[in-house]
Amino acid sequence: MRRWRGPFIALLILALALPVWAQEKPRSGGELVFVVPSEPPSYDAHQEETFGVIHPVAPHYSTLLRVDPLDKTGTKPVGDLAESWTVSKDGLVYTFKLHKGVKFHDGSEMTSKDVKASYDKILSPPAGVKSLRASAYAAVKEIEAPDAHTVRFTLKWPESSLLLNLASPWNWIYKADILAKDPQWYMKNVMGTGPFKFVEHVRGSHWVGKKNPDYWDKGKPYLDGYRAIFISNSAAQVAAVRGERAMIQFRSFSPPERDSLVQALGPKITVQESPWDCLNFVSMHHQKKPFDDKRVRRALSLALDRYEGSKALSRITLVKDVAGIIVPGTPYATPPQELEKLAGYGRDINANRAEAKRLLREAGVPEGFAFTFKNRGIPHPYEPLGIWLIDQWRQIGLNVKQEILEASAYHPMLMRGDFEVAMDFQCGFIVEPDLDLGRFLSISDANYGKHKDTVIDDLYVRQARATDMEERKRILRTLEKRLLDDEAHVVYTLQWHRIIPHNSRVKGWTITPSHYLNNQLDTVWLTE
């Protein structure tokens, strides 16, 4: 009997493990149906900045590099069309070897000429063609295609963010011949090398893609196709997932929406959550009194009980972590013990508020001082954050009135500088300090508070060119202290929190801190 015990136990373990293993093995077939809350204004990602383009259209395209679809931090570049790459010792030359046998959906072969043409369009767009991200490649001196499967980027100075910039989900590779004939062709047409071919787009209704049988990554994609349905109303989006008419929405749901889906669908729903590379911060107009005084700006930050706010607001809206200038959980994030040293991040809220009141008195701001806080008319998380901020500022004796503006009026208001204090926002497509902090440069068009700070400008350039990670971290901490504490140019609220409750049949998709990432769908599959 004893001699059978060993094999019996082994068989038992195998029998128990088999279903789990079988379940996690990707299965081919099926159509993924997902909700997109907004529609693409055009089909050309080089010229657009909304997820309404990325979510339905990205599966038709490839990029030179991509962010690892399995990396939860969304900060690890891996090859997409690039099979491998090398960096010269001086950090000035990046050479990429491309996969061979990659075909466009029209059957023609993709070569380095197409990659060069696509990047030429992004970096130096022809007249009449927009490029929203050209400034991110200021360090690039030259792009060459020495042979059909090699692309070389030569830089003017070393730049630590280049690889992540080349993994940008916006930098779709287009066909050079088409761009040569009409650089605007891609605004109204779709033709890439991605895992899915375009089938149809019915405006106001849906977008359909079908499996590309000639996709270069053999065995992928797993899905037969996908269908994106456009639903702008959030209650209708939740109803679509609850009624199992859609399996996922890739942007985010709010905590109450998540809770209602979990309550309704139980194990049929899987929830993935992550800090989100988006943040609302308060901009104070530096040319308007009393916000030209850094004591007043610091007081506005000191008034916030971020830790209690985080606990409570995360139950009702899309915010959670108390964070500094970089998304928590990613390589350059501020360690909590260092964060607590910044003004308004200390744990003793009574001491913080006493200090805030002292600063206001010192700056000559009377008790009950009134001002208008301009906010954007979006339910999550702008409006709850606005209510919370006003309550926190009341507690240091400020009398704040809120004015909510529709999106069409909100952006012009920020750009005109027609505010004393306003809600501002930052949303990155990859967690990379260069991309997330560029708006705080004195010359940035997005520096709505209009601060002029050459120290921050200098620190920004130094961190961008620092090739040593530890050195870059040190510079970033100095920049953070100046931005949020010493000068308090802006007041950070709480990090957005991304919540994706999806049908448990959906596998092979990993949440990242950006809703612009991981939308090629080549790794996604459906269980029976």
Next chain:
Amino acid sequence: MATPLAYDLEVVETRRRWPEALRDFGRRRPLGAIGAVVIVFMLLVAGLAPVISPYDPVAIDFGAMLARPSSAHWLGTDSFGRDVLSRLVHGSRTALLVGFGASILGAAIGAILGVGSAYFGGRVDLYVQRVMDIFLAFPLIILALALVAILGNSIPNLIMAITVPMIPRCALVIRASALSIREMAYVDAARAAGFGHARIVLRHMLPNVMAPFLIMLTAFVGQAILLESSLSFLGLGVQEPTPAWGLMLSGAAVEFAERAPWMAIFPGLAISLAVFAFNLFGDSLRDALDPRLRTQ
């Protein structure tokens, strides 16, 4: 001119007549009386809001988030832990301020335009009425929405946005009454005596259209409260954290409708009750002031 003695007697008689008239109104129009009681109650609540509300209506208390109705919070709390009862009590101020403000302004401007239009007749009447027709072509809510969008959303702008659509509605009704008054002998006599237009319109015609004016006024208050709530619900009216009934119904109240239904039920009830009360009172007032219905 009355002698002091005659004046005193008149006052005493008026004092004696008012309770009697109210008793009579209550007996003959019980629904109207109920409406009046609710309106008086609302006015008292609004007037005494800082004294009677149990909590600060804008103070956040995260420790009491989404608390169900209890002895501590009679009507529960919202998603920020704010006391629903206190927000309702203070919200009545917003509702009544906008309701009375817009309807008094709208009815007054409408009455002056209606009487003036009827009195002058001819081209003045033609032009004024065509302008009124243009405004009447727009549904109330659409016109108010457009005006708020143009003016921006503050309480004075909200009152203005609700006032404008009220004006033509009142002008139309008052003009109809004023047309018959224009033909009365005393108006001719005033003209013959050489009185100016302003004096004839303001002293002789306007007081005689008071009955339809009061009826329109009471009917407008309910409508104005409903419009204010609708605009606030749509995010175009009063802004957070100011307590307002329509605002209390929007946003989180919708999202938490299943978990915290009290967030939507009580403001909804308050709006319905207020509008119902003003409508009941307005209908009864019309019946009481209309001589044809009074004789019946």
